[in-house]
Amino acid sequence: MKKILSAAVTGLFLVGPQSAFAGPIENACLRSDRAQATRAMCRCIDSVAQTALTRSEQRRAASFFSDPDRAQQVRMSKSARDNEFWDRYRAFGSTAEQYCAGR
Structure with missing residues (x-):
């Protein structure tokens, strides 16, 4: 068991923390497919997301990258839950824009 765990941990370091975590x-x-989506920019945005959104909200926001219409549906929703999420998502977006500009 120790050998398996040791190999797994060693593998994480060989792969690198940026992709493992x-x-x-x-x-x-x-x-x-965005041209500005560099590793540094994406990592920066993710670090802001980790402080501004719950893990569940991060997954929800991540879905907007592949389905922008979903973001519009949430934004236009009349649900209190969606409105609360959208407020946090907009705050996250503003913070990420300020913090990650120029990366």
């Missing part, structure tokens, strides 16, 4: 926002950003 990338959050849902970073992964979605890197997979997007």
Whole structure:
């Protein structure tokens, strides 16, 4: 058992922390077809997301990269839950824009 765990931990270091611990926002950003989606930019946005959004909200926001219409549906929703999420998502977006500009 120790050998398996040791091999797994060693494998994480060989792969690198950036890919082993990338959050849902970073992964979605890197997979997007946006020219500005550099590793540094995506990592920065993900780090802001980790402080501004819950893990569940991060996964929800990550889905917007592949389905922008979903973001519009949430924005236009009359649901209190969606409106509360959208407020946090907009705050996250503003913070990420300020913090990650020029990366």
